[in-house]
Amino acid sequence: MFIRFLASVVLLAVLGSVALAQQPAAPKQPAPPKTNLKVGDPAPDFTLRATDGNTYKLSDFKGKKNVVLAIYVLAFTGG
Amino acid sequence: MSVDSVPANREFAKQIGVTFPLLSDFKRTVVKDYGVFNEEQGFGNRATFLIDKEGIIRHIDEGNVAIDPNSVVEACNVLTHKKAASP
Numbered sequence: 001m002f003i004r005f006l007a008s009v010v011l012l013a014v015l016g017s018v019a020l021a022q023q024p025a026a027p028k029q030p031a032p033p034k035t036n037l038k039v040g041d042p043a044p045d046f047t048l049r050a051t052d053g054n055t056y057k058l059s060d061f062k063g064k065k066n067v068v069l070a071i072y073v074l075a076f077t078g079g
Numbered sequence: 080m081s082v083d084s085v086p087a088n089r090e091f092a093k094q095i096g097v098t099f100p101l102l103s104d105f106k107r108t109v110v111k112d113y114g115v116f117n118e119e120q121g122f123g124n125r126a127t128f129l130i131d132k133e134g135i136i137r138h139i140d141e142g143n144v145a146i147d148p149n150s151v152v153e154a155c156n157v158l159t160h161k162k163a164a165s166p
Contacts, residue, residue, distance in 0.1 A: 034114070048104055075090070
């Protein structure tokens with residue numbers, strides 16, 4: 001009886017550790033999409049509203065300034 | 080630029096103290112045009128594009144690499160020096 005109890009405890013422990021070991025791998029995320037744009041490609045034009053109340057159009061900077069377009073994931077997050 | 084609304088970005092800008100305007104791509108058109116729209120999450124993946132005066136892409140950083148601004152700053156320097164050197 002004791003042996004049987006011991007065996008079931010060992011079995012549970014083994015199953016538990018297997019389950020734990022598998023946990024981190026479980027929520028498998030697909031790879032994030034990669035841009036199809038390449039260095040040398042023309043940048044797609046855009047017109048967007050900004051926090052200063054103005055609207056910015058990429059092509060308005062043509063012939064005037066280089067532009068860095070930095071896309072961050074979401075506001076109120078680390079980056 | 081992010082897919083947040085203008086009011087959300089305004090509050091975010093206030094919190095982190097940025098002095099330059101943040102652009103809002105609430106309709107997700109620009110992140111789609113630039114190929115960084117994460118359909119599953121509904122936002123644009125982190126990326127930095129350097130676009131020269133002619134409207135040509137000169138540098139791309141994607142994903143976690145884009146957190147560090149040094150490479151795009153370096154690309155900017157190369158670009159401005161190149162332009163300064165050419166007649």
